[in-house]
Amino acid sequence: MIAYNILPGLNLKGSIILPGDKSIAHRAIILSAISSGKTIINNFPANKDCQASIEVFLQLGIKIKQDKSGRIVVFGKGLKGLTKPKRPLFIEESGTTFRLLLGILAPQKFEAELRAGKALSRRPMLRVIAPLREMGVLIFGKVAKLENGISEEYPPIIVRGNNLKGITYSMKVASAQVKSAILLAGLYANGSTKVIEKEPTRDHTERMLDLFKAGIKHQGKSIVIKGGRALQTPGNIYVPGDLSSAAFFMVAAAILKQSEVSIKRVSLNPTRLGIIKVLKRMGADIKIENIKSKANESEPMGDILVKSSSLKGVRVLSKDIPSLIDELPILMVAASCAKGKTIFEGVGELRVKETDRINSMLYNLKKMGVDIKSIKVGKSENIVIHGVNQLKGAKLKSFGDHRTAMSAIIAGLAADGKSSIDDVSCINKSFPEFLRVLKSLK
Ligand code: S3P
Numbered sequence: 388m389i390a391y392n393i394l395p396g397l398n399l400k401g402s403i404i405l406p407g408d409k410s411i412a413h414r415a416i417i418l419s420a421i422s423s424g425k426t427i428i429n430n431f432p433a434n435k436d437c438q439a440s441i442e443v444f445l446q447l448g449i450k451i452k453q454d455k456s457g458r459i460v461v462f463g464k465g466l467k468g469l470t471k472p473k474r475p476l477f478i479e480e481s482g483t484t485f486r487l488l489l490g491i492l493a494p495q496k497f498e499a500e501l502r503a504g505k506a507l508s509r510r511p512m513l514r515v516i517a518p519l520r521e522m523g524v525l526i527f528g529k530v531a532k533l534e535n536g537i538s539e540e541y542p543p544i545i546v547r548g549n550n551l552k553g554i555t556y557s558m559k560v561a562s563a564q565v566k567s568a569i570l571l572a573g574l575y576a577n578g579s580t581k582v583i584e585k586e587p588t589r590d591h592t593e594r595m596l597d598l599f600k601a602g603i604k605h606q607g608k609s610i611v612i613k614g615g616r617a618l619q620t621p622g623n624i625y626v627p628g629d630l631s632s633a634a635f636f637m638v639a640a641a642i643l644k645q646s647e648v649s650i651k652r653v654s655l656n657p658t659r660l661g662i663i664k665v666l667k668r669m670g671a672d673i674k675i676e677n678i679k680s681k682a683n684e685s686e687p688m689g690d691i692l693v694k695s696s697s698l699k700g701v702r703v704l705s706k707d708i709p710s711l712i713d714e715l716p717i718l719m720v721a722a723s724c725a726k727g728k729t730i731f732e733g734v735g736e737l738r739v740k741e742t743d744r745i746n747s748m749l750y751n752l753k754k755m756g757v758d759i760k761s762i763k764v765g766k767s768e769n770i771v772i773h774g775v776n777q778l779k780g781a782k783l784k785s786f787g788d789h790r791t792a793m794s795a796i797i798a799g800l801a802a803d804g805k806s807s808i809d810d811v812s813c814i815n816k817s818f819p820e821f822l823r824v825l826k827s828l829k
Contacts, residue, residue: 391822393799393806395780398645398695399828405633406432407626408654409817410563411686413483414595415624416440417491417571419461420449421468422599422618428459429625435815436481443484446472466575466617471497475543480504480741480816483564485542486515487592490568493524494575495548503542506787511739513540514560515568522551522572522580553578553614558585560736561709566610567592574601576614583609588709589658594685598624627654627688631790632818634662634714636828639797640693641671642724648828650691651677661703661711663691665718669698669725698725700774705733705767712736715770716794719748723757724801725774735767741816742788745770751795754781755802780804789816796825 407430417440419426431437441451441459448470450462469491478485478501485503489512492499502508512528519526525547528540553576556569566582570592573580585608593610596603599618604611633650640648655678667673671693678689698721703711708731711718715737722729737744745761745768752759758773780802785792792811799806814821 388810389812391796391808391811393796393808395800395802395804395806397800397829398643399636399640399648400646401828402649402651403636403824403827404651405628405653405824406430406434406818406820408629409434409436409631410483410589410591411595411626411654412437413440413487414567414591415626416444416451416459416461417487418595418599418618419463419620420444420447421466421491422463422620423465424463424620425622426461426463426620427454427623428461429623430628431459431626432629434817434819435479436484436817439479439481440484443476443478443488446476463620469495472499475500475502477502478507480507482507482510486512486564487567487571489515489519489526489544489546490571492546492548493519493522493526493572494551498545498547501542501544501546506741508542510541511539512542512544513538514562514565516540516544518554518556518565518569519572521554521556522576524549524551551576553580555581555583557583561586561588563588563592570596570603570610570612573612573614574616579611579613581609581611586706586709587658589656591656591686598685627686628652629818630654630656630659630662631713632821633691634717635793635797635821637662637666637671637673637691637693638717638721639800641666641696641698642721642801644695646695648693652688653691655687655689658710661707662714662718665701665703665707665711666721668701669721671696671698698774700725700727700729700772702730703732708733708736713790716744716748716790717797719752719759719770719772720794720798722772723752723755723759723774723778723798727774729772729774731770732764733767734770740788742786742791744788744791747784747786747788747791748794751781751783751791751798754783755779755798778802780806782806783808785810785813787813789813789818793818793821
């Protein structure tokens with residue numbers, strides 16, 4: 388546990404470049420490992436989750452090293468090049484590694500066991516297991532009954548690889564991790580695999596598959612992949628800065644007086660832009676500059692300039708939630724400092740993130756004097772926030788969750804007195820440089 392004291396009264400000024408996007412980096416490792424030949428990954432983030440992806444592929448027989456310039460070099464062995472791991476694969480707390488890996492292991496000729504850290508072992512896996520079972524893999528999770536009597540499955544999970552058949556699958560929850568696991572398994576399946584999304588989720592897997600010439604096709608709201616085609620490495624991949632990390636500085640610059648922050652070379656993938664759209668609707672002074680439509684021949688990026696703004700409350704519809712799912716904690720901080728009421732509709736998925744983020748953010752923001760509540764609506768939930776003129780300094784908790792911790796720190800900067808947070812070590816999961824970058828803006 389590493390406690391941290393937060394002193395308010397700062398204004399943030401300066402220009403920053405952030406480590407590469409976590410979601411894109413995971414996919415870069417995975418597809419490089421199962422394509423043939425050398426792939427060099429630039430601006431790969433040095434966080435715990437992405438390290439978990441590297442560790443796992445090392446154990447699956449892939450050579451990966453870091454060169455003198457800090458780039459990650461992956462020596463891929465083709466679709467059939469992975470080898471049986473000598474021991475159970477330990478995925479730490481990386482949900483993306485865990486779920487995407489299930490899709491890669493399902494078609495292998497060996498059995499593997501996937502284990503996870505404490506928090507990830509409590510996160511639901513049936514959403515990925517069910518479609519993979521339909522494709523023909525034998526897969527066994529730890530079964531538990533939920534309060535409503537429905538069965539769920541959790542890590543550890545044993546995957547007994549098998550020949551897979553292509554399926555057509557309509558997504559039950561909006562989840563890029565689930566979609567990606569199915570598409571990755573589809574790479575190996577007999578025939579075509581089709582995933583139908585109700586609402587679009589982040590499309591990094593599709594873009595990366597396209598970059599590796601997997602022959603992926605879009606048909607309206609569906610994505611189709613044909614099995615059996617060898618992947619071709621693009622040779623070099625640049626991972627643009629992480630928009631989810633940028634979000635903390637965007638909100639900080641908007642809510643702290645006399646601030647002006649420029650964030651360079653950030654991923655501007657259209658399926659992730661919810662945070663920018665909502666902040667703009669709230670009245671934030673945000674400009675996007677130097678847009679490059681293709682940072683790595685598949686992902687757009689650009690610079691984001693944010694200045695102090697007076698924010699107003701808005702209504703965010705459930706259809707827009709997938710485009711800002713990871714930014715909800717920091718958007719709740721923005722809403723707490725905005726004039727009037729903000730409603731985030733259909734945010735039930737927050738209950739099954741690294742921690743229950745509805746619980747963690749309600750706990751912290753209530754302590755800071757915010758009128759915030761969650762309301763059950765059908766199977767999902769809405770969050771309603773009435774902004775306050777001034778947040779109160781308070782003793783805050785991270786609940787072991789990186790995004791709750793970073794959101795609490797930014798809220799603390801906007802408070803009227805000193806705040807503290809019980810543990811910030813969890814920030815290493817996605818953004819170990821966070822406090823250093825924040826200090827560089829003072
Ligand atoms: C991710 C997808 C999202 C997101 C997570 C990263 C990804 O999860 O919350 O941080 O890289 O595919 P879900 O697929 O569970 O929505």
